[in-house]
Amino acid sequence: MATRAKEGNGLDRFNRISAGANVLFHLLFIVLALVCLIPVLVVLSVSLSSEDSIRQSGYHIFPKVFSGEAYHYIAGQGAMIVRALGVSVLVTAVGTALGVLLTASMGFVISRPNYKLKGLLTWIVFIPMVFNGGLVSSYYINANLLGLKDTVWALILPLAVSSFNVIICKTFFKSTIPDGLIESAEIDGASQLRIFFSIVLPISLPLIATIGLFLCFGYWNDWFQSMLYIDNQKLYSLQALLNSLMSNVDALAKNASSMGVSYATLVATMPKESARMAVAIIIVVPVAFAYPFFQKYFISGLTVGAVKG
Structure with a gap:
């Protein structure tokens, strides 16, 4: 019984570590995805911004003044x-x-x-x-x-x-x-x-x-x-x-x-x-x-x- 209890505790500890590692990897991949996605969003935002708003406020993820010019x-x-x-x-x-x-x-x-x-x-x-x-x-x-x-x-x-x-x-x-x-x-x-x-x-x-x-x-x-x-x-x-x-x-x-x-x-x-x-x-x-x-x-x-x- 003691051996089974130890095995059970070891398995629970492994599951907790595995769950924590999964969360860590998910966060890491989310960050990497954002690193790849945000520049594309900025480029798209600038392409849809007016020229005056770009000169005045620079680049943004969302257009300050929307324009399709x-x-x-x-x-x-x-x-x-x-x-x-x-x-x-x-x-x-x-x-x-x-x-x-x-x-x-x-x-x-x-x-x-x-x-x-x-x-x-x-x-x-x-x-x-x-x-x-x-x-x-x-x-x-x-x-x-x-x-x-x-x-x-x-x-x-x-x-x-x-x-x-x-x-x-x-x-x-x-x-x-x-x-x-x-x-x-x-x-x-x-x-x-x-x-x-x-x-x-x-x-x-x-x-x-x-x-x-x-x-x-x-x-x-x-x-x-x-x-x-x-x-x-x-x-x-x-x-x-x-x-x-x-x-x-x-x-x-x-x-x-x-x-x-x-x-x-x-x-x-x-x-x-x-x-x-x-x-x-x-x-x-x-x-x-x-x-x-x-x-x-x-x-x-x-x-x-x-x-x-």
């Missing part, structure tokens, strides 16, 4: 915004599809134990994770050698494949795809391409969703490639446009004035701060709505790639 102004510059949105959507869609195909195919190749060049290719993939040739050499290759300057491909190809994603693919295929499955397909006369597209990819949806989400976020949020390789404003993405706005408050007015509108009038009337934040909201909303649909596959793919390595 920033979104109305952006809607009035529809041609520029729609063109930038089209570039972002095109680059994200093509880049994600191409990147997933190239990354998954290379990860599958170096995951096969009987491939003779597996060791060499693994080192070729691993070395860029430690160091690379630098910005100057990358610019020379992409702009001069490959001739990608002022083309959409300059926004796609440099980000299509990363060593980190290839390693994730290798780990996933090595731990998930049985060698016997590949061998049985080879005995039946299937080619490597047939095996890859008909057998490997259909059972690798968590991996595809994970890599696709990484690439989608990378392409959608990228502005650096535009800064390096794009001089033609017609090829600006939404992110490059936002970066231009952040560095030059009159950039939107300059773009619009090139369409025949008075530059002085635009500078005097455009909602500068709220327009910047409105463009930021326009950029964030599509990704925020898309993420929940990929979350299940994203978590599953990361778990397999990390734990079973």
Whole structure:
């Protein structure tokens, strides 16, 4: 009886500690969620505030004086915004599809134990994770050698494949795809391409969703490639446009004035701060709505790639 009483007391003490730890973790995650959410709310609030209230009272979580002039102004510059949105959507869609195909195919190749060049290719993939040739050499290759300057491909190809994603693919295929499955397909006369597209990819949806989400976020949020390789404003993405706005408050007015509108009038009337934040909201909303649909596959793919390595 005494032993059972001690066990009962120990269990009660463990339950109390566990309950306290749960409360602590809940509070921690609430704080972390607020840290992520509050900046978004501030950006949304500024985009819905009047320019005069921003100048007088600064940024707030809730608008002091509600105004939709920033979104109305952006809607009035529809041609520029729609063109930038089209570039972002095109680059994200093509880049994600191409990147997933190239990354998954290379990860599958170096995951096969009987491939003779597996060791060499693994080192070729691993070395860029430690160091690379630098910005100057990358610019020379992409702009001069490959001739990608002022083309959409300059926004796609440099980000299509990363060593980190290839390693994730290798780990996933090595731990998930049985060698016997590949061998049985080879005995039946299937080619490597047939095996890859008909057998490997259909059972690798968590991996595809994970890599696709990484690439989608990378392409959608990228502005650096535009800064390096794009001089033609017609090829600006939404992110490059936002970066231009952040560095030059009159950039939107300059773009619009090139369409025949008075530059002085635009500078005097455009909602500068709220327009910047409105463009930021326009950029964030599509990704925020898309993420929940990929979350299940994203978590599953990361778990397999990390734990079973």
